[in-house]
Each structure stands twice: as structure tokens, then as C-alpha cells.
Amino acid sequence: MILFDYFRSSAAYRLRIALNLKGLEAERRFVHLRKGEQRAAGYLEVNPQGLVPTLVIDGEAFTQSLAIIEYLDELHPEPPLLPRDAGDRAWVRSIALAIACDIHPVNNLRILKYLAHELQIDEPRRDAWYRHWIVDGFGALETRLAARATDRFCFGDSPTLADVFLVPQVANAQRLKVPMEPYPRIRAINEACLALPAFDHARPEVQPDAE
Ligand SMILES: N[C@@H](CCC(=O)N[C@@H](CS)C(=O)NCC(=O)O)C(=O)O
16 A cells, blocks of 8 residues: 655545554655645646545555545454444544535645735735634534533544544644634543544654654
8 A cells, every 4th residue: 555645734644543543554655745746747647636645555546535534444344433323423424524525625735825826815814714714613513522522532432533534633723823722622532532642653743754
């Protein structure tokens, strides 16, 4: 398996966590997003969207972190990343999707570059944009988690897909200095996750390409 990765990519961070939870190792190829390597012809052949992560398994390129992680969960069911009950699975996926579809995409590098270059928006206002969408999303997530996440993690006493998506988004929030006081449940879950080696070893700061 080959993982196309970038230390600061939160979508790749999700996949690093999932691989660690499953005890799987992948050869790493680093795609430097700030240098624009995701748009190089060689990488676009692997992933025409020009995004990381991509996981190549037996020569086949898998893209989209959620699809890749669910695929890995199906190939390697232990430990499970989704609950057995269909209603619980929908709830866990709803947390992951709130992050993957509604918070993360508007703060992606290509969006920030468009704000900077095409719309001439300066860095303080770009950072305000970034924080706004995290605060908006985390407010709703905190309410949903406070109502249902009564154990250590988003769902129950072992990490699921929801935690795999939450922790990298918290890392983004912390990097942009979003005040985390309003989100005690998110903070507690993040701490519980990072106490596990699978999450700890996937952190951006400890990756070989970290700057
Ligand atoms: N929905 C995709 C998102 C992938 C994505 O947006 N990756 C970002 C890094 S977190 C990226 O490669 N950005 C490059 C760019 O915006 O040019 C997934 O979940 O895999």
C-alpha cells in the first residue's frame, strides 16, 4: 500500500489514524501542498482531483478519505469503526460527514488561495473566515455530542469513524487559535483520543515531512 500524504492535511490525518487503528502500514509518499505538488502532472495521474490523501492498494488508487476508511473497515473489520446498529451507524456517520462535507471543504487550501489571489482577501480576514466556519460547525457538533456521547469517545468506549474525523478538525481549529472553551465535550473526546497511540502517532507534528 502506498499513502500519498501531507503532514498538515487533516483529510490525510484521518487516514493515518484509521491505518494505525487497524494496525496497517503503508509506504509513504509526501505531496507538499504548499509547494503545489498536488497539481503536478505525475500526482494528477494518481488523483485527478489533486487532493490528498490517496491510498494505492495493489496498483489501484483509492481517493476520498471517508470512502477509503470505510473500505479499510470492510477489508479489516477489527477493530470496527462503525457500530453494529444501523441507527447508531447513521449517527456516527453524521458526525464524520458534518466535518467532511460542511466544515472542512470551505477551509481547504484551494479555497483559501482563491480568497487570497482572486478575491484579494488579506490574511487576517482569511483567518476570520476559517475560524467562522469552525465555530459554526463546532457549535452544532458540541450540542449533538453533549446529547449522545456519554462515554469517552463520540460513540461508546472505543473510537469510531466520528473520532477519526473529529480529532484532525480539532487540530485545524487549534492551529487557527479558535477558542475551544465553548466545546467541553469535543475537548474531552479529543483528549481521550490523543491518549491512544493510534491517534498520537498520526499527529501532524510527528510526521516525517513536518516542518
Ligand atoms: N473530501 C476529500 C478532501 C481532501 C482534501 O481536501 N485534501 C486537502 C488537504 S486536507 C488537499 O489536498 N488540498 C489541496 C488543495 O486544496 O489544493 C477527502 O476527504 O479525502
